[in-house]
Amino acid sequence: MGEDERREFTVTTARRVVESLAPEELPAFAATSEAFLRDPERLLAGRRCGDEALGSGIDTVVALLSPAALAVAAAVYDQLVDRAGDAVVRGGDRVLSRLRARFRRRSAVEGDEDSATEPETAEPETAGSLTTGPLTDEQRERVREVAEARARALGLTEDRVRLLVGAIVDSLDRED
Secondary structure: OOHHHHHHHHHHHHHHHHHHHOHHHHHHHHHHHHHHHHOHHHHHHOHHHOOOOOOOOHHHHHOOOHHHHHHHHHHHHHHHHHHHHHHHHHOOOOHHHHHHHHHHHHHHHHHOHHHHHOOOOOOOOOOOOOOOOOOOHHHHHHHHHHHHHHHHHOOOOHHHHHHHHHHHHHHHHOOO
């Protein structure tokens, strides 16, 4: 799985979380996600000082949820790739392929309406195929565990952990 797919998954998932939980952050989301993708640790270092905005002005307020959503989405992606890789070795898995298909459809719809109408080619059911469908209960639970662990590691309050994890899982369950 390539870095471009990781970036797409991370940004798309985090954007959906921000749309759901903190829509006021959307105007600065693109800049925040670019900063995260360039240097995640640097962007997250500012969060470790606390969960509150420091200083004054809109720029400091806007960055509250977005970096955490990006970090959690990246951790979820990494976990799904690891699990899908293990499953492929055992004989094939649909987890990553389902997510890839969703994000390719979303990207096509958001970025280029014409490419959304291109037919998908049939491929074997592996981590690289483009089958669709919802996450299984087991997959959803594993995503929840990884997201909770990463959110807690970022120092979020338990209320924020629950909200963020719920929004991540909801984002992955969406069919659009």
